[in-house]
Amino acid sequence: GALVYQYPRRTICKSGTSMRMECQAVGFQATSVAWYRQSPQKTFELIALSTVNSAIKYEQNFTQEKFPISHPNLSFSSMTVLNAYLEDRGLYLCGARDRSSGNTLYFGEGSRLIVV
Amino acid sequence: QQQVRQSPQSLTVWEGETAILNCSYENSAFDYFPWYQQFPGEGPALLISILSVSNKKEDGRFTIFFNKREKKLSLHIADSQPGDSATYFCAARGNNYAQGLTFGLGTRVSVFP
Numbered sequence: 001g002a003l004v005y006q007y008p009r010r011t012i013c014k015s016g017t018s019m020r021m022e023c024q025a026v027g028f029q030a031t032s033v034a035w036y037r038q039s040p041q042k043t044f045e046l047i048a049l050s051t052v053n054s055a056i057k058y059e060q061n062f063t064q065e066k067f068p069i070s071h072p073n074l075s076f077s078s079m080t081v082l083n084a085y086l087e088d089r090g091l092y093l094c095g096a097r098d099r100s101s102g103n104t105l106y107f108g109e110g111s112r113l114i115v116v
Numbered sequence: 117q118q119q120v121r122q123s124p125q126s127l128t129v130w131e132g133e134t135a136i137l138n139c140s141y142e143n144s145a146f147d148y149f150p151w152y153q154q155f156p157g158e159g160p161a162l163l164i165s166i167l168s169v170s171n172k173k174e175d176g177r178f179t180i181f182f183n184k185r186e187k188k189l190s191l192h193i194a195d196s197q198p199g200d201s202a203t204y205f206c207a208a209r210g211n212n213y214a215q216g217l218t219f220g221l222g223t224r225v226s227v228f229p
Contacts (some may be wrong), residue, residue: 044219
Protein backbone atom coordinates (compact mmCIF):
# COMPACT_ATOMS: atom_id res chain seq x y z
CA GLY A 1 0.00 0.00 0.00
CA ALA A 2 0.92 3.65 -0.27
CA LEU A 3 2.93 4.96 2.66
CA VAL A 4 4.66 8.23 3.41
CA TYR A 5 7.45 8.26 5.97
CA GLN A 6 8.66 11.38 7.68
CA TYR A 7 11.74 11.82 9.82
CA PRO A 8 12.36 12.97 12.48
CA ARG A 9 9.04 12.75 14.27
CA ARG A 10 9.98 15.45 16.72
CA THR A 11 12.74 17.97 17.14
CA ILE A 12 13.46 20.49 19.86
CA CYS A 13 15.72 23.24 18.67
CA LYS A 14 17.02 26.46 20.08
CA SER A 15 15.66 29.70 18.72
CA GLY A 16 17.67 30.79 15.69
CA THR A 17 18.89 27.35 14.74
CA SER A 18 17.70 25.20 11.84
CA MET A 19 15.90 21.90 11.44
CA ARG A 20 15.91 19.56 8.48
CA MET A 21 13.12 17.07 7.89
CA GLU A 22 12.77 14.29 5.37
CA CYS A 23 9.87 12.70 3.55
CA GLN A 24 9.78 9.47 1.59
CA ALA A 25 6.95 7.97 -0.43
CA VAL A 26 7.00 4.18 -0.39
CA GLY A 27 5.01 1.85 -2.56
CA PHE A 28 3.88 4.39 -5.12
CA GLN A 29 5.06 7.05 -7.52
CA ALA A 30 4.33 10.49 -6.22
CA THR A 31 3.28 12.88 -8.96
CA SER A 32 3.56 15.80 -6.57
CA VAL A 33 4.77 16.48 -3.07
CA ALA A 34 3.32 19.14 -0.81
CA TRP A 35 4.65 20.44 2.49
CA TYR A 36 2.14 21.74 5.01
CA ARG A 37 2.43 23.17 8.49
CA GLN A 38 -0.27 22.37 10.98
CA SER A 39 -0.65 24.60 14.00
CA PRO A 40 -3.55 24.74 16.46
CA GLN A 41 -4.51 28.21 15.33
CA LYS A 42 -4.17 27.97 11.60
CA THR A 43 -5.03 24.39 10.70
CA PHE A 44 -3.11 23.39 7.58
CA GLU A 45 -0.96 25.99 5.86
CA LEU A 46 0.41 24.98 2.49
CA ILE A 47 4.09 25.87 2.39
CA ALA A 48 5.09 24.67 -1.04
CA LEU A 49 4.09 22.28 -3.77
CA SER A 50 6.27 20.54 -6.31
CA THR A 51 4.96 18.62 -9.29
CA VAL A 52 6.52 16.55 -12.03
CA ASN A 53 8.69 18.63 -14.35
CA SER A 54 7.85 21.86 -12.56
CA ALA A 55 9.70 24.15 -10.22
CA ILE A 56 8.77 24.23 -6.55
CA LYS A 57 5.94 26.68 -5.95
CA TYR A 58 5.93 28.45 -2.61
CA GLU A 59 2.75 29.89 -1.14
CA GLN A 60 2.41 33.42 0.12
CA ASN A 61 4.20 33.96 3.43
CA PHE A 62 6.63 31.11 2.73
CA THR A 63 9.90 31.52 0.88
CA GLN A 64 12.66 29.34 -0.44
CA GLU A 65 15.10 31.36 1.63
CA LYS A 66 13.34 30.33 4.84
CA PHE A 67 12.11 26.86 3.85
CA PRO A 68 14.50 25.45 1.25
CA ILE A 69 13.29 22.20 -0.28
CA SER A 70 15.29 19.55 -2.03
CA HIS A 71 13.75 16.73 -4.02
CA PRO A 72 16.11 14.57 -6.06
CA ASN A 73 13.09 12.55 -7.15
CA LEU A 74 9.41 12.59 -6.29
CA SER A 75 9.74 9.71 -3.89
CA PHE A 76 12.02 11.68 -1.62
CA SER A 77 11.86 15.25 -0.44
CA SER A 78 13.50 17.19 2.33
CA MET A 79 12.77 20.60 3.76
CA THR A 80 14.74 22.73 6.16
CA VAL A 81 13.36 25.37 8.49
CA LEU A 82 16.13 27.95 8.70
CA ASN A 83 16.57 30.23 11.70
CA ALA A 84 13.56 28.80 13.48
CA TYR A 85 11.67 30.99 15.90
CA LEU A 86 8.59 30.54 18.04
CA GLU A 87 6.21 31.31 15.18
CA ASP A 88 7.68 28.38 13.22
CA ARG A 89 6.45 25.87 15.76
CA GLY A 90 4.06 23.24 14.53
CA LEU A 91 3.64 19.89 12.88
CA TYR A 92 5.20 19.82 9.43
CA LEU A 93 3.40 17.41 7.16
CA CYS A 94 4.52 15.98 3.87
CA GLY A 95 1.78 14.95 1.47
CA ALA A 96 2.47 12.91 -1.64
CA ARG A 97 0.01 12.43 -4.47
CA ASP A 98 -0.30 8.93 -5.82
CA ARG A 99 -0.18 8.88 -9.62
CA SER A 100 -2.19 5.67 -9.87
CA SER A 101 -5.07 6.96 -7.78
CA GLY A 102 -5.18 10.39 -9.34
CA ASN A 103 -6.41 12.67 -6.62
CA THR A 104 -5.37 10.88 -3.45
CA LEU A 105 -2.94 12.77 -1.23
CA TYR A 106 -1.22 10.63 1.37
CA PHE A 107 0.30 12.25 4.41
CA GLY A 108 3.15 11.18 6.61
CA GLU A 109 2.99 11.26 10.40
CA GLY A 110 4.61 14.66 10.43
CA SER A 111 7.71 16.20 11.94
CA ARG A 112 6.95 18.28 15.00
CA LEU A 113 9.12 21.31 15.53
CA ILE A 114 9.44 22.69 19.04
CA VAL A 115 11.44 25.89 19.42
CA VAL A 116 12.81 26.89 22.79
CA GLN B 117 -11.04 34.45 4.80
CA GLN B 118 -11.58 30.78 5.48
CA GLN B 119 -12.41 29.15 2.15
CA VAL B 120 -13.50 25.89 3.74
CA ARG B 121 -15.62 26.09 6.85
CA GLN B 122 -16.49 23.29 9.21
CA SER B 123 -19.07 22.99 11.93
CA PRO B 124 -19.44 22.22 14.69
CA GLN B 125 -16.01 22.84 16.14
CA SER B 126 -16.52 19.88 18.43
CA LEU B 127 -19.11 17.16 18.68
CA THR B 128 -19.94 14.57 21.32
CA VAL B 129 -22.05 11.52 20.57
CA TRP B 130 -22.83 8.27 22.33
CA GLU B 131 -21.65 4.98 20.97
CA GLY B 132 -24.06 3.76 18.29
CA GLU B 133 -25.33 7.20 17.33
CA THR B 134 -24.73 8.93 14.02
CA ALA B 135 -22.29 11.82 14.06
CA ILE B 136 -22.92 14.52 11.46
CA LEU B 137 -20.08 16.84 10.48
CA ASN B 138 -20.73 19.80 8.24
CA CYS B 139 -18.54 21.52 5.69
CA SER B 140 -19.11 24.43 3.31
CA TYR B 141 -16.88 26.13 0.78
CA GLU B 142 -16.56 29.38 -1.11
CA ASN B 143 -14.76 28.55 -4.32
CA SER B 144 -17.11 27.15 -6.98
CA ALA B 145 -14.04 25.81 -8.81
CA PHE B 146 -13.48 23.21 -6.09
CA ASP B 147 -14.44 19.80 -7.37
CA TYR B 148 -12.64 17.32 -5.14
CA PHE B 149 -13.45 16.99 -1.46
CA PRO B 150 -11.53 14.56 0.75
CA TRP B 151 -12.15 14.06 4.44
CA TYR B 152 -9.19 13.30 6.65
CA GLN B 153 -9.21 11.70 10.09
CA GLN B 154 -6.48 12.65 12.51
CA PHE B 155 -5.69 11.13 15.89
CA PRO B 156 -3.57 13.03 18.42
CA GLY B 157 0.12 12.81 17.63
CA GLU B 158 -0.46 11.35 14.18
CA GLY B 159 -0.66 12.67 10.65
CA PRO B 160 -4.02 12.99 8.87
CA ALA B 161 -5.26 9.87 7.12
CA LEU B 162 -7.58 9.96 4.14
CA LEU B 163 -10.96 8.63 5.23
CA ILE B 164 -13.27 9.13 2.26
CA SER B 165 -13.55 11.54 -0.65
CA ILE B 166 -16.07 12.72 -3.21
CA LEU B 167 -15.99 14.46 -6.57
CA SER B 168 -18.46 17.22 -7.33
CA VAL B 169 -20.16 15.13 -10.02
CA SER B 170 -21.59 12.92 -7.27
CA ASN B 171 -24.03 13.78 -4.51
CA LYS B 172 -23.32 10.81 -2.27
CA LYS B 173 -20.39 8.57 -1.47
CA GLU B 174 -20.54 5.71 0.97
CA ASP B 175 -17.77 3.63 2.48
CA GLY B 176 -18.80 1.37 5.32
CA ARG B 177 -20.07 3.48 8.18
CA PHE B 178 -18.91 6.73 6.55
CA THR B 179 -21.08 8.62 4.07
CA ILE B 180 -20.56 11.95 2.36
CA PHE B 181 -23.60 13.92 1.22
CA PHE B 182 -22.78 16.66 -1.28
CA ASN B 183 -24.89 19.61 -2.42
CA LYS B 184 -23.12 21.46 -5.21
CA ARG B 185 -25.75 24.18 -5.55
CA GLU B 186 -25.44 25.17 -1.92
CA LYS B 187 -21.69 24.46 -1.77
CA LYS B 188 -22.19 22.24 1.23
CA LEU B 189 -21.28 18.73 2.18
CA SER B 190 -21.53 16.61 5.27
CA LEU B 191 -19.86 13.54 6.65
CA HIS B 192 -22.08 11.06 8.48
CA ILE B 193 -20.50 8.52 10.78
CA ALA B 194 -23.07 5.82 11.43
CA ASP B 195 -22.97 3.56 14.48
CA SER B 196 -20.22 5.69 16.03
CA GLN B 197 -17.55 3.81 17.96
CA PRO B 198 -15.17 5.10 20.67
CA GLY B 199 -12.35 4.42 18.20
CA ASP B 200 -13.86 7.06 15.88
CA SER B 201 -12.92 9.75 18.40
CA ALA B 202 -10.61 12.00 16.41
CA THR B 203 -10.49 15.30 14.58
CA TYR B 204 -11.98 15.28 11.11
CA PHE B 205 -10.86 17.72 8.45
CA CYS B 206 -12.80 18.62 5.35
CA ALA B 207 -10.60 19.67 2.43
CA ALA B 208 -11.14 20.87 -1.11
CA ARG B 209 -9.28 21.38 -4.36
CA GLY B 210 -9.97 22.32 -7.93
CA ASN B 211 -9.25 20.07 -10.91
CA ASN B 212 -5.73 21.43 -11.21
CA TYR B 213 -3.47 18.86 -9.60
CA ALA B 214 -0.83 21.55 -9.25
CA GLN B 215 -2.89 23.13 -6.51
CA GLY B 216 -2.71 22.08 -2.91
CA LEU B 217 -5.65 21.13 -0.77
CA THR B 218 -7.46 23.80 1.21
CA PHE B 219 -8.42 22.55 4.65
CA GLY B 220 -11.10 23.51 7.13
CA LEU B 221 -10.32 24.01 10.80
CA GLY B 222 -11.61 20.57 11.72
CA THR B 223 -14.31 19.05 13.91
CA ARG B 224 -13.24 17.21 17.02
CA VAL B 225 -15.47 14.19 17.56
CA SER B 226 -15.74 12.41 20.90
CA VAL B 227 -17.65 9.16 21.09
CA PHE B 228 -18.59 8.02 24.58
CA PRO B 229 -19.32 4.36 25.30
